[in-house]
Amino acid sequence: MSHHQLDARRVLCPMPVIRTQNFVAKLPPGDTVDVLCTDPGALHDIPAWCRIHGHEIIRTQEQEGELMISVRVGASPD
């Protein structure tokens, strides 16, 4: 299982979701990804997308206007 980082800063929703979706599609179940964002809408949209597709939000952090949303890839193929 590997850990990854994805830069989705300075793009507005739904682009952070699209980038997460396309990145996660290439990963095996159990891998984790820290998605870095600046659009606060991602705090709502990425967890919603994860719930729909069976992925898990491990944590969300906010620091100096930047967000980090950590996702564990679920078993369900997309």
Added chain:
Amino acid sequence: MTQPITQQRKAVSLISGGLDSMLATQAMLDQGIHVEGINFYTGFCVEGHTHAIRKKDKAKPKRNNALWVAEQLGIKLHIIDIIDEYKDVVINPKHGYGSNMNPCLDCKCFMVRKAHEWIEAHGFDFIITGEVVGQRPMSQRRDTMPVIQRESGAEDRLLRPLCAKILPATLPEREGWVDREKLFDFNGRGRKPQIALAKKMGISDFAQPSGGCCFLTDAAYSSKLADLWSARGERRYELDDIMLLKVGRHLRPRAHFKIIVGREEGENRFLEGYRKQFTHMYTISHPGPLVLLDGEANDDDLQLAAQLAARFSQGKGADTVRVELHEKGAAKRELDVVPLTNEEIPLEWYL
């Protein structure tokens, strides 16, 4: 005697985030169809951006309606970035524009064609949409619905559950994958049948976008896009261009340049992200907005732009206002200018 196992048929549903596609999808789920949603991001979508940008909108819910609908229905949603491919639809619509720069019929043909490609790549059987005959003046008319089927290549694998009963039977109906009798015969612009069906299906919360979900249906936005093309002498755009058209006041004082003036803190912060790409300025003697300058400007033009920046600052009533100017590729400098008055700004400058 054991019954033969029937194959569960699979459909992809074009999910806009509005009520109609939600109802169409639920109708298919109720018939035992496996449905997944697809949502196309063109760059002109209304939801999301403006809420993210404008501070006064921060309190509004920021949910992405397509994701929210998918979650309510319990289906997967695939969001597809079609920004680049969509340019040709906007720039060269075969069927022309609607009342603004909205190429609705070409747009629908394009999206159904992309959905058709998707079902072929993913082994799905058919496509559903929330279209209703007569609901929209351009793309949802009895005579344009077959055009979408034909030009998208989806042909009779495109099913519109909300008005299927008043259209010829499609493949899923003829093959018995779905029961035509349980589909609907909605017709026209009225919303009552949809509201009643929503109630029957137990759907009480749904988005009701005013003015549609696409900036191209907006007169003010379309006018700014037309100006952009006119100023460039060609019909092209990049994502940054169409994002900037959503933000700030746009004024074109002279044919060869325009300015974009942030209207509030959220917009100023958004425009700050473009400082390196544009000549820009802001007032330093008084609080004021960030102003981006798009085009080529000589000293006289920069002076005029600075006077406009001063006009939109809190120093608009002052004798002089000091403006810090950052020209692309040059050292910053300061200008002392007299703010323009409202009377000195012709209405035609406002885009």
